[in-house]
Amino acid sequence: xxxxxxxxxxxxxxxxxxxxxxxxxxxxxxxxxxxxxxxxxxxxxxxxxxxxxxxxxxxxxxxxxxxxxxxxxxxxxxxxxxxxxxxxxxxxxxxxxxxxxxxxxxxxxxxxxxxxxxxxxxxxxxxxxxxxxxxxxxxxxxxxxxxxxxxxxxxxxxxxxxxxxxxxxxxxxxxxxxxxxxxxxxxxxxxxxxxxxxxxxxxxxxxxxxxxxxxxxxxxxxxxxxxxxxxxxxxxxxxxxxxxxxxxxxxxxxxxxxxxxxxxxxxxxxxxxxxxxxxxxxxxxxxxxxxxxxxxxxxxxxxxxxxxxxxxxxxxxxxxxxxxxxxxxxxxxxxxxxxxxxxxxxxxx
Numbered sequence: 001x002x003x004x005x006x007x008x009x010x011x012x013x014x015x016x017x018x019x020x021x022x023x024x025x026x027x028x029x030x031x032x033x034x035x036x037x038x039x040x041x042x043x044x045x046x047x048x049x050x051x052x053x054x055x056x057x058x059x060x061x062x063x064x065x066x067x068x069x070x071x072x073x074x075x076x077x078x079x080x081x082x083x084x085x086x087x088x089x090x091x092x093x094x095x096x097x098x099x100x101x102x103x104x105x106x107x108x109x110x111x112x113x114x115x116x117x118x119x120x121x122x123x124x125x126x127x128x129x130x131x132x133x134x135x136x137x138x139x140x141x142x143x144x145x146x147x148x149x150x151x152x153x154x155x156x157x158x159x160x161x162x163x164x165x166x167x168x169x170x171x172x173x174x175x176x177x178x179x180x181x182x183x184x185x186x187x188x189x190x191x192x193x194x195x196x197x198x199x200x201x202x203x204x205x206x207x208x209x210x211x212x213x214x215x216x217x218x219x220x221x222x223x224x225x226x227x228x229x230x231x232x233x234x235x236x237x238x239x240x241x242x243x244x245x246x247x248x249x250x251x252x253x254x255x256x257x258x259x260x261x262x263x264x265x266x267x268x269x270x271x272x273x274x275x276x277x278x279x280x281x282x283x284x285x286x287x288x289x290x291x292x293x294x295x296x297x298x299x300x301x302x303x304x305x306x307x308x309x310x311x312x313x314x315x316x317x318x319x320x321x322x323x324x325x326x327x328x329x330x331x332x333x334x335x336x337x338x339x340x341x342x343x344x345x346x347x348x349x
Contacts, residue, residue, distance in 0.1 A: 003055040003120035004328045006112075009046040012332055015053055017116070020124035024068040027128035029080060031325075033141040034118055035059040036335040036345040037084075037149060038175070042268035043112055044336070051112075056332075057119035058084040058111035059148040061141050062349075064132075071128045079135040081305065082118075084149035085296030086110050086131040100293035108296055119328065121349065133301035139308045142346060146180075146315035147304035150344070153264055153294040154180020154241075155304070158188045160290040161237030161262035166191035168235040170215075170226055172251055173197065174206040176318050176344045177264055178241030183313050185239070186210030194229060196222055196250075201341050205317060226254040235259060243267045245274055253279040255287050263291040318344040325349045 003017045022028050040056050042048070064078045074080065087094050091102035100108040110126065111117040125131055135144045154177050163169055169185040171178050174197035185193045186209070195211030197203050198218040206214060215225045227234060234256035240248050243265030251261045252275055267273055280287060307313055320343040323331035328347065335345045 001121040003116065005053045005055050006044050006051050008052060009050055010044065012044055012329065017120065019122045022066050022068040022124065024070040025127055026068045027064055027071060027074060027125045027132060028066040028122055029062040029082060029125060030065045030122055031060050031062045031118060031120065031349045033061050033145045033349065034347040035145055036332060036347065039266055040112065041336045042266055047268040048113060054112060055116035055120050056112045057117035059145055060118035060123065061135060061145045065122060067128060073129050074132055080132045081135050081144050081147055081301050082125050082132050083152065083296030083301050084111060085294050086126055087296055089127055089130045099297060100295060106293055109293060130298055131296060133298050133305060136305060136309045139305055142319065143308050143316050144305060147301055149294050150176045150180050151304045151315060152300060153177050155184035156292050156295055157181035157239040157241060157262050157264040158184030160292055161239055162260045163188045163190050163237050165189035167237065168192045168230050169237045169239065170194040170196060170235045170254055171239045171241055172247045173242035174202040175241065179205055179209050179318060181239045181241050181264060182206055182211050183209040187312060194226060202343065205343070208317060222250050223253050237262055240265045245270060248273050249276050252276055252287065257281065257285045257287065260288045260290055263289065319346045321345045323347055
C-alpha cells in the first residue's frame with residue numbers, strides 16, 4: 001500500500017509499506033477520508049523529535065477491512081470512525097479517568113507519534129472494540145472525520161472551561177480547533193462568546209459557529225476590548241486554541257478571578273510558557289488552568305456522531321480544500337504553509 005510519511009525532520013513523501021495485520025483485539029481499516037492537522041506540521045518540523053518514515057496523520061474514517069479473533073462488535077464492511085487518540089484502555093491512567101495519558105504523558109496519542117498514522121490506504125487500530133465507532137447512515141464520511149480530533153478537542157476546550165449557563169467565554173484563535181471550541185461554548189450554554197481572530201474568513205466562520213463578538217487582535221488590544229465587553233470583570237472561561245506563549249498570557253489576563261483558562265493549544269516550540277504574575281494574582285487569584293489531550297474512545301466518538309446526526313453542528317463548513325490522496329504532497333504544503341486562506345484540508349481515498 002502507499003503511505004505518506006515523514007522521511008525525516010522537514011521532509012515528507014510517499015513510500016510503499018505492507019498492509020498492516022490486526023492482532024487479536026485489533027482491526028485494520030481501509031481509509032476513505034482523512035484530514036490534515038496543524039499537529040502534523042508540528043511533527044514534521046520536529047515538535048516531537050525525529051521520526052524516520054513514520055506514516056503521518058491521525059484524523060480518518062473508513063471501512064473495516066479485517067479484525068482480530070477477539071473483536072466482538074465490528075466486522076469487515078462496517079463504516080467506522082476512529083479517534084485521533086487510541087488509548088490502551090487497560091492502562092492505569094485510563095482506569096483513573098485519564099485515558100489520553102495512558103502509559104505515559106500523552107500516551108494515548110499513538111497515530112503518527114509512536115505508530116504509523118492514517119495517511120495510508122489502510123491503517124491499524126489497537127483495542128478496536130474500545131477505539132472505533134460505527135458511523136450512522138445519515139452522517140457522511142466528510143462530516144464524521146471531523147469527530148476524530150476537531151470536535152473532540154474543541155468541545156473538550158469548552159468542557160474543561162467549566163462554562164456556566166449564561167457565562168462569558170473568549171476563544172483565542174479561530175482555526176479549526178478554535179472554531180469547534182466556539183461551537184462547544186455555545187452548546188454548553190454560554191451567554192456571551194467572544195472570538196479572537198484577525199482573518200476575515202475565519203471571523204465569519206466564528207460567527208456562524210456561535211461567536212457573538214469578534215475581537216481582531218491586529219486592530220485592537222484584546223485585553224482592553226474583552227474587559228470592555230465584560231464590564232471590566234473578565235471572562236468566566238478563556239480558551240487558548242493556538243498554542244502560543246503570548247496567546248496563553250492573554251488568556252490568563254482576561255480570565256476573571258475564580259475563572260478557568262482552558263488550554264487546547266499544542267505548544268510546538270519554546271522551552272517555557274509564561275504566566276503573567278500580577279494577572280495571576282501572584283499565584284492566588286483562584287484562576288484554574290486546565291489542560292487536556294483530545295479525548296478518544298468509542299463512547300466519545302458515538303457522542304460526537306450523535307451531535308452530527310441531529311444537526312447540532314456542521315463541521316464541513318471548515319473544509320476549504322479537498323485533494324485526492326495521490327496529491328498529498330500538494331495538500332500538505334497548502335496546510336503546512338497556510339496557503340490560499342486554508343482552514344482545513346480534506347483528503348479523499
